[in-house]
Amino acid sequence: MRTPAQNAELALLLEVAGTPKPGNIDRHRELEDLRFEHFLAGTVGARDGLELAANGSAIGPAFERAIEGMATQGGGNTQFGALLLLVPLVRAARDECSQPIVEAVCEETTVADAAGFYRAFDHVDVFVADPPTDMEPLDVRRGSDAIPALEARGLTLFDVMDHSVPGDDVAREWVTGFERSFTAAERLADADGPLTDRAATVFLSLLADRPDTLVVNRHDEAIAKEVTERAGELVDRNALETDRDAVEAFADELVDRGVNPGTTADITAAGLFIALEHGAVSV
Amino acid sequence: MRTPAQNAELALLLEVAGTPKPGNIDRHRELEDLRFEHFLAGTVGARDGLELAANGSAIGPAFERAIEGMATQGGGNTQFGALLLLVPLVRAARDECSQPIVEAVCEETTVADAAGFYRAFDHVDVFVADPPTDMEPLDVRRGSDAIPALEARGLTLFDVMDHSVPGDDVAREWVTGFERSFTAAERLADADGPLTDRAATVFLSLLADRPDTLVVNRHDEAIAKEVTERAGELVDRNALETDRDAVEAFADELVDRGVNPGTTADITAAGLFIALEHGAVSV
Numbered sequence: 001m002r003t004p005a006q007n008a009e010l011a012l013l014l015e016v017a018g019t020p021k022p023g024n025i026d027r028h029r030e031l032e033d034l035r036f037e038h039f040l041a042g043t044v045g046a047r048d049g050l051e052l053a054a055n056g057s058a059i060g061p062a063f064e065r066a067i068e069g070m071a072t073q074g075g076g077n078t079q080f081g082a083l084l085l086l087v088p089l090v091r092a093a094r095d096e097c098s099q100p101i102v103e104a105v106c107e108e109t110t111v112a113d114a115a116g117f118y119r120a121f122d123h124v125d126v127f128v129a130d131p132p133t134d135m136e137p138l139d140v141r142r143g144s145d146a147i148p149a150l151e152a153r154g155l156t157l158f159d160v161m162d163h164s165v166p167g168d169d170v171a172r173e174w175v176t177g178f179e180r181s182f183t184a185a186e187r188l189a190d191a192d193g194p195l196t197d198r199a200a201t202v203f204l205s206l207l208a209d210r211p212d213t214l215v216v217n218r219h220d221e222a223i224a225k226e227v228t229e230r231a232g233e234l235v236d237r238n239a240l241e242t243d244r245d246a247v248e249a250f251a252d253e254l255v256d257r258g259v260n261p262g263t264t265a266d267i268t269a270a271g272l273f274i275a276l277e278h279g280a281v282s283v
Numbered sequence: 284m285r286t287p288a289q290n291a292e293l294a295l296l297l298e299v300a301g302t303p304k305p306g307n308i309d310r311h312r313e314l315e316d317l318r319f320e321h322f323l324a325g326t327v328g329a330r331d332g333l334e335l336a337a338n339g340s341a342i343g344p345a346f347e348r349a350i351e352g353m354a355t356q357g358g359g360n361t362q363f364g365a366l367l368l369l370v371p372l373v374r375a376a377r378d379e380c381s382q383p384i385v386e387a388v389c390e391e392t393t394v395a396d397a398a399g400f401y402r403a404f405d406h407v408d409v410f411v412a413d414p415p416t417d418m419e420p421l422d423v424r425r426g427s428d429a430i431p432a433l434e435a436r437g438l439t440l441f442d443v444m445d446h447s448v449p450g451d452d453v454a455r456e457w458v459t460g461f462e463r464s465f466t467a468a469e470r471l472a473d474a475d476g477p478l479t480d481r482a483a484t485v486f487l488s489l490l491a492d493r494p495d496t497l498v499v500n501r502h503d504e505a506i507a508k509e510v511t512e513r514a515g516e517l518v519d520r521n522a523l524e525t526d527r528d529a530v531e532a533f534a535d536e537l538v539d540r541g542v543n544p545g546t547t548a549d550i551t552a553a554g555l556f557i558a559l560e561h562g563a564v565s566v
Binding site: 002010028047073194 | 284285289292293296297300310311318319320321323324327328330355356357477478479565566
């Protein structure tokens with residue numbers, strides 16, 4: 001019987017081990033400066049922050065600790081978005097890993113939690129889009145320097161997430177009761193085979209559902225739409241079962257083009273945690 | 284900066300991720316009932332026992348806890364031998380991760396530590412050779428049922444390891460001051476490239492040094508010798524650099540034949556821990 005913090009660490013590992021996950025690092029694909037081993041070290045480092053959340057710590061400090069630990073490796077940002085989903089889920093799992101409880105955890109966050117979130121950006125470079133002009137003082141890339149502006153406006157972490165929607169589908173989970181994460185968990189339970197294969201299957205299905213917001217922000221809407229349509233075409237013809245080479249080729253192509261649907265991977269990790277926590281899947 | 288328990292967990296992950304490691308599960312090779320994901324879950328589960336050792340717990344209880352946690356997955360024994368090396372190494376790292384200190388940690392083990400070691404066998408099936416007749420009451424496969432006989436003879440965990448040499452090269456590390464583990468660490472530091480590649484390089488070199496005792500026990504001396512000679516031939520012509528396909532083919536062949544040099548993998552994991560702990564390698 002694993003604890004919630006253990007399940008969260010395992011979810012991070014299973015997500016990155018799942019292959020093929022088009023455009024993402026997985027156990028068969030890596031970049032020269034962002035390798036599989038960076039993800040392994042990142043998950044090991046994140047565990048202490050996850051334990052804080054499991055022990056009832058506030059979300060902001062637990063998240064900052066998880067990111068600080070994740071960043072103790074040379075690859076930089078490995079699973080920032082996944083941890084932004086896992087920390088409230090682990091906190092919720094103290095009571096129950098359900099949509100209403102995690103929704104309450106998020107809604108009850110404070111300005112201090114938002115400050116912890118901003119401090120997390122001091123530990124690691126995260127790709128984010130430019131904010132609108134009136135939000136410039138609150139650009140997350142300012143890290144802890146933005147905290148006075150945050151406090152002046154009295155924004156909680158939930159408010160910060162709410163301001164990031166639309167445009168960031170990790171933040172969207174925070175304001176929709178983790179709708180897609182729970183859907184991912186159901187799909188993981190319904191899929192067949194080893195859990196890392198299920199992770200790949202569900203990743204592709206999520207990618208087919210909505211354009212990945214990290215791809216939109218790093219590239220543009222057109223590329224994100226193209227990726228989603230091609231994923232949809234592969235899902236429609238059940239290519240992971242019937243034409244695996246086509247999915248592998250798509251994966252190679254996206255890695256070569258530097259198109260990385262990281263938000264979809266984050267939601268896959270959250271789904272893995274929920275499914276493990278519910279005992280709906282096992283390893 | 285990772286703690287010793289974190290470095291130990293990371294060493295377990297890097298060992299199994301290193302590929303190709305002929306005959307072993309790695310991130311490109313798995314069996315239907317022993318998969319990469321079982322190792323991931325096993326490492327996550329082992330962490331609490333490693334933390335106990337890092338916090339100064341006695342070796343026996345820390346080891347039992349690590350194995351109990353490792354076994355909370357469906358693949359059975361994933362990294363038992365590696366943990367038998369890592370637990371005293373982590374305990375030593377409280378002072379210094381050096382040969383004299385780990386030697387002292389092992390020599391100072393008690394009968395109670397031996398009892399913890401036997402209890403660990405209650406949690407998981409481990410392949411071991413039949414003991415000589417006079418040692419039958421102390422067959423580790425009896426698990427905790429053997430503890431009265433152990434106590435009657437007053438055997439410490441160090442004594443138990445000493446009785447297992449020759450024939451078990453994990454036990455041999457205990458009575459030789461972790462000689463091969465420290466050699467592995469030096470080789471890891473001297474090798475080139477990502478750490479998972481170095482793990483594969485050093486695994487092959489260790490396999491070429493001595494017949495793997497798990498292969499001897501599961502199969503026979505002849506097969507173990509054949510494997511060592513073929514590994515030596517690959518090392519001599521630097522095949523991982525010059526003819527990687529030959530190493531990959533050797534790896535596939537051993538997996539197909541069910542020949543699993545697990546002891547060599549255990550020593551590789553111990554070497555990874557030492558090298559990480561010394562800062563001689565980084566991720």
